[in-house]
Amino acid sequence: MVSIALKRITKDFAKKRVLDDVSLQVENGEFVAILGPSGCGKTTMLRLIAGFEQMNSGTIHFNDEIIASPEKNLPPEKRNVGIVFQNYALWPHMNVEQNVGYALKIAGVSSDERRRRSLDALATVAMENFAGRAPADLSGGQRQRVALARCLAANPSVMLLDEPLANLDVHLRASMEREFSDFHRRTRATMIYITHDQSEAMALADRIAVMDGGRVMQFARPHELYREPRNEMVARFIGNGLVLPVADLQRGRADGTVNVDIFGHRSEVRARKDQARLAGASIGVHPDDLKLADSPAEGFAAEVERITYRGSHVQVHFRPRHAPDLSLSLHASHDRRVSAGDTISVCVGDGWVIPEAA
Amino acid sequence: MTDIAAVMPRERRPAPAFRLGPETLTLGILAIFVATISLAPLGRLALTAIAPDGTLDLAGTWSVLARPRVFTAAMNSLYVALASTLLAVVLGSVAALLTVHGNIRFKAAWVFGFVLPLMIPPQVTALAWVQAFSPTSPVLGLFGLAMTPGARHPLFSAGGIIFLLGIYNAPLVFLTVRAALRRLPANLAEAARASGAGNLQLIFTVLLPLARAGIFAGAAIAFVSAIGNFGIQAMLGIPARFPTLITLIYQQLNSYGPSGLSDMAALSMLLSLITVIALGLSNWLGGRGDVRVEEGGRPAEIGLGRWKMPVEAGAWLYLAATLLLPLSALFATSLVKGFGQQLGWDTLTLTNYVNALFHHASIRDAFATSLLLTVTAVLLLSVISLVLAYFISWKKGALVRLIQMAAELSYVLPGIVLGVAMILFFLRPLPLVGFSIYGTVWIILAAYLSNFLALSLRPLLGGFSQIDRSLEDAARVAGAGFFQRMRDIILPMLAPAVIAGGIIVFMSALNEIQVSILLVSSSARTIGPMIVFLEEGGSSTLAAAVGCLMILIVLALMGIASLFAGRLPKGALPWRD
Ligand SMILES: Nc1ncnc2c1ncn2[C@@H]1O[C@H](COP(=O)(O)OP(=O)(O)O)[C@@H](O)[C@H]1O
Ligand SMILES: [Mg+2]
Numbered sequence: 011m012v013s014i015a016l017k018r019i020t021k022d023f024a025k026k027r028v029l030d031d032v033s034l035q036v037e038n039g040e041f042v043a044i045l046g047p048s049g050c051g052k053t054t055m056l057r058l059i060a061g062f063e064q065m066n067s068g069t070i071h072f073n074d075e076i077i078a079s080p081e082k083n084l085p086p087e088k089r090n091v092g093i094v095f096q097n098y099a100l101w102p103h104m105n106v107e108q109n110v111g112y113a114l115k116i117a118g119v120s121s122d123e124r125r126r127r128s129l130d131a132l133a134t135v136a137m138e139n140f141a142g143r144a145p146a147d148l149s150g151g152q153r154q155r156v157a158l159a160r161c162l163a164a165n166p167s168v169m170l171l172d173e174p175l176a177n178l179d180v181h182l183r184a185s186m187e188r189e190f191s192d193f194h195r196r197t198r199a200t201m202i203y204i205t206h207d208q209s210e211a212m213a214l215a216d217r218i219a220v221m222d223g224g225r226v227m228q229f230a231r232p233h234e235l236y237r238e239p240r241n242e243m244v245a246r247f248i249g250n251g252l253v254l255p256v257a258d259l260q261r262g263r264a265d266g267t268v269n270v271d272i273f274g275h276r277s278e279v280r281a282r283k284d285q286a287r288l289a290g291a292s293i294g295v296h297p298d299d300l301k302l303a304d305s306p307a308e309g310f311a312a313e314v315e316r317i318t319y320r321g322s323h324v325q326v327h328f329r330p331r332h333a334p335d336l337s338l339s340l341h342a343s344h345d346r347r348v349s350a351g352d353t354i355s356v357c358v359g360d361g362w363v364i365p366e367a368a
Numbered sequence: 369m370t371d372i373a374a375v376m377p378r379e380r381r382p383a384p385a386f387r388l389g390p391e392t393l394t395l396g397i398l399a400i401f402v403a404t405i406s407l408a409p410l411g412r413l414a415l416t417a418i419a420p421d422g423t424l425d426l427a428g429t430w431s432v433l434a435r436p437r438v439f440t441a442a443m444n445s446l447y448v449a450l451a452s453t454l455l456a457v458v459l460g461s462v463a464a465l466l467t468v469h470g471n472i473r474f475k476a477a478w479v480f481g482f483v484l485p486l487m488i489p490p491q492v493t494a495l496a497w498v499q500a501f502s503p504t505s506p507v508l509g510l511f512g513l514a515m516t517p518g519a520r521h522p523l524f525s526a527g528g529i530i531f532l533l534g535i536y537n538a539p540l541v542f543l544t545v546r547a548a549l550r551r552l553p554a555n556l557a558e559a560a561r562a563s564g565a566g567n568l569q570l571i572f573t574v575l576l577p578l579a580r581a582g583i584f585a586g587a588a589i590a591f592v593s594a595i596g597n598f599g600i601q602a603m604l605g606i607p608a609r610f611p612t613l614i615t616l617i618y619q620q621l622n623s624y625g626p627s628g629l630s631d632m633a634a635l636s637m638l639l640s641l642i643t644v645i646a647l648g649l650s651n652w653l654g655g656r657g658d659v660r661v662e663e664g665g666r667p668a669e670i671g672l673g674r675w676k677m678p679v680e681a682g683a684w685l686y687l688a689a690t691l692l693l694p695l696s697a698l699f700a701t702s703l704v705k706g707f708g709q710q711l712g713w714d715t716l717t718l719t720n721y722v723n724a725l726f727h728h729a730s731i732r733d734a735f736a737t738s739l740l741l742t743v744t745a746v747l748l749l750s751v752i753s754l755v756l757a758y759f760i761s762w763k764k765g766a767l768v769r770l771i772q773m774a775a776e777l778s779y780v781l782p783g784i785v786l787g788v789a790m791i792l793f794f795l796r797p798l799p800l801v802g803f804s805i806y807g808t809v810w811i812i813l814a815a816y817l818s819n820f821l822a823l824s825l826r827p828l829l830g831g832f833s834q835i836d837r838s839l840e841d842a843a844r845v846a847g848a849g850f851f852q853r854m855r856d857i858i859l860p861m862l863a864p865a866v867i868a869g870g871i872i873v874f875m876s877a878l879n880e881i882q883v884s885i886l887l888v889s890s891s892a893r894t895i896g897p898m899i900v901f902l903e904e905g906g907s908s909t910l911a912a913a914v915g916c917l918m919i920l921i922v923l924a925l926m927g928i929a930s931l932f933a934g935r936l937p938k939g940a941l942p943w944r945d
Binding site for chain 2: 085088093097100112117
């Protein structure tokens with residue numbers, strides 16, 4: 011197992027900057043998810059770590075040893091990394107066992123030993139009964155398991171997974187998610203897991219690096235990303251967050267809170283301990299944090315635009331009276347009778363002052 | 369489930385080794401190889417054409433090209449190439465429409481028959497047609513249509529050359545147009561039908577315009593093939609005293625030997641120039657306008673209605689005329705003792721076959737030499753093109769592009785041009801071995817490797833585009849080095865494409881004439897030119913027997929290849945529907 015450090019990496023494809031000054035430190039045995047919208051450079055980052063691409067500047071370290079820089083590059087076959095590819099990349103002309111044992115064959119492991127270890131690896135993903143099958147005769151989920159076993163059998167120092175569940179249907183995804191999680195707990199392998207699905211990342215990872223436009227926006231634990239986004243991109247991206255303008259930041263009642271004016275109504279929201287007093291800022295809130303207030307004194311005034319029936323609840327679309335250009339929505343239970351044109355009062359249950367927005 | 373990570377020792381540790389890899393080395397060797405067999409000879413040819421004595425002498429080049437004889441030959445070349453291309457485009461397009469969209473019966477058999485002429489060596493085709501119109505022709509004789517003895521042979525003319533080149537190249541157009549038509553989804557045709565288009569309107573307003581790229585590509589190939597087709601131009605043009613550039617180059621070498629080389633180089637350059645311009649023009653014409661379509665689906669079927677019977681009869685009659693007529697004549701000639709004899713029970717003899725196979729040492733040796741050269745070329749090219757296709761597909765770069773361009777150039781230029789280039793480059797003794805390979809089999813092998821590299825490359829490029837690159841990446845992270853990946857991953861996955869390329873090269877090289885015609889010598893003779901030498905020497909019946917043997921070999925090869933058709937990539941065997 012290794013720790014991996016990416017230091018100030020930039021990567022251009024034909025003048026187009028795909029990675030822009032990316033730094034990341036992944037600890038030994040850590041499960042890190044790289045999360046971001048399609049095209050933000052996730053795969054490129056993974057291919058740099060594996061050695062398939064060369065960067066324009068920066069360095070990659072495995073256990074403090076430089077393995078890649080613009081001048082020199084340890085080839086992929088020497089890096090001892092394992093990859094689970096999005097399309098599985100199982101060799102069609104080899105059966106399951108041969109696929110899994112290939113790295114051992116290259117390493118010169120005797121065929122008895124190879125067989126034993128391939129079957130062991132297949133057993134970890136409950137595929138030992140399929141050793142003689144051709145990849146073409148397996149279902150998508152089974153192929154994914156074999157790809158995982160192949161990666162595992164090579165005993166890599168780091169496992170790289172590029173959207174491994176993207177080609178599976180929803181049910182399989184849930185069960186494979188559990189497998190990955192169990193698998194990491196058992197092996198304590200350093201894992202870098204790429205996904206554009208935040209619930210997957212939240213469920214699996216020790217830490218998540220949120221990427222956008224080739225930059226790392228925030229690298230933190232899942233609950234921290236959710237509760238304390240560092241900038242507006244993260245605030246909006248994680249959990250369908252909303253960003254609301256606030257005014258007149260004052261000291262709050264407790265440490266780590268501030269008192270702000272939200273659309274004409276003063277509320278307490280969370281903030282950094284060292285949050286400066288400002289005339290204006292942005293806060294991140296989640297849809298569930300907006301609630302219909304019981305009395306006008308408890309929230310800001312807004313006008314209901316329309317109501318959408320959602321089965322378990324209704325979605326109330328409204329415009330704050332102080333900012334009629336802004337269209338927001340909240341979830342309300344069926345027993346709150348509101349209709350279009352009504353004036354309502356909305357309270358903000360929880361919010362976070364975005365540090366980098368000011 | 370067991371926890372295996374704990375029990376596994378570590379074999380591979382990241383070692384800080386940074387060095388020039390085997391990939392770079394392999395690419396370097398490839399580059400040197402292609403430079404030697406293709407870039408350098410062609411460069412030498414160009415240099416000799418414009419600067420025969422080492423200094424630029426365009427006036428000298430011009431004085432060669434401005435001779436009336438050369439001008440006439442160039443015009444003749446252009447004329448027969450263009451006219452025969454037109455014929456090939458019409459025949460090939462009709463055949464493609466008929467087999468893709470028409471519901472004619474016994475389609476697979478008909479396609480086989482239509483493509484077959486392409487597989488038969490052109491010099492044999494020419495010989496067969498010459499026999500077909502001779503006074504003793506069995507088929508025409510049956511209808512009382514045979515020529516009267518002493519009359520001028522109708523095929524010894526520009527028209528005859530155009531006719532044979534057109535028939536010979538029609539399958540080339542057929543293959544590209546068929547591929548283009550098959551790409552068109554049925555709903556495009558259905559939309560035209562829904563708009564009220566009848567059969568002909570559908571063909572002329574939707575199908576053919578959308579297949580335009582295929583038509584022009586086919587026309588380009590047909591043109592290039594026609595202008596460089598030595599077999600037909602020599603067998604018909606020389607007796608007809610109808611000089612073309614290619615026969616002029618051939619006669620130049622025959623009359624002056626290597627001392628006429630600088631003139632030959634100038635003529636070759638002219639021929640190359642025409643070829644390259646034609647290719648560029650067709651590329652431009654075929655590429656204009658947006659003909660991109662969503663691929664997939666089955667091609668639309670056009671019902672022939674009450675025309676079904678006449679169309680089918682016409683299609684089969686065409687095959688009878690283009691296959692049965694010449695081949696039966698060739699076969700009949702091969703079975704009589706002297707040319708001009710009528711085939712009958714009293715004249716029937718196998719003497720020619722016995723002579724060809726056992727008594728004529730030169731024919732026997734030529735068969736053996738061709739077989740050896742072809743097998744060697746196939747084996748070498750399989751390895752070379754596998755690796756080259758890997759670089760072209762996955763490791764793009766300026767050097768790789770240059771190598772590919774050189775390979776393509778040696779393929780599209782007329783074989784005789786390559787022959788002249790080879791003589792020029794290899795005439796002088798080789799630096800290391802100290803002797804010249806001119807006049808030996810080695811120069812023919814070099815020419816084969818040069819000429820057929822692009823041909824064996826083609827199915828491999830198709831093969832690489834079918835497989836995902838992550839399959840190789842997966843092997844890299846498993847620790848496999850370049851050669852290990854080639855052996856364990858790439859070769860097994862591309863084996864069918866390698867075999868397909870091998871088959872095509874084998875069939876092209878075994879009977880070819882245009883590459884080796886200038887390179888053969890008394891000590892190194894291939895079977896392809898043998899027909900021309902025998903016919904020139906007046907041994908028509910022996911030539912016919914050799915021709916029949918060559919056709920037999922071709923048919924046998926096609927049969928063997930067809931046995932494996934199921935395992936080969938789709939479209940690898942052109943004669944299969
Ligand atoms: N080999 C390449 N050549 C040129 N551009 C590339 C190449 N690979 C990726 N890109 C570009 O880099 C950007 C990031 O790609 P990628 O890392 O695959 O994104 P992600 O995996 O996050 O979807 C995209 O805009 C993509 O078009
Ligand atoms: Mg990606």
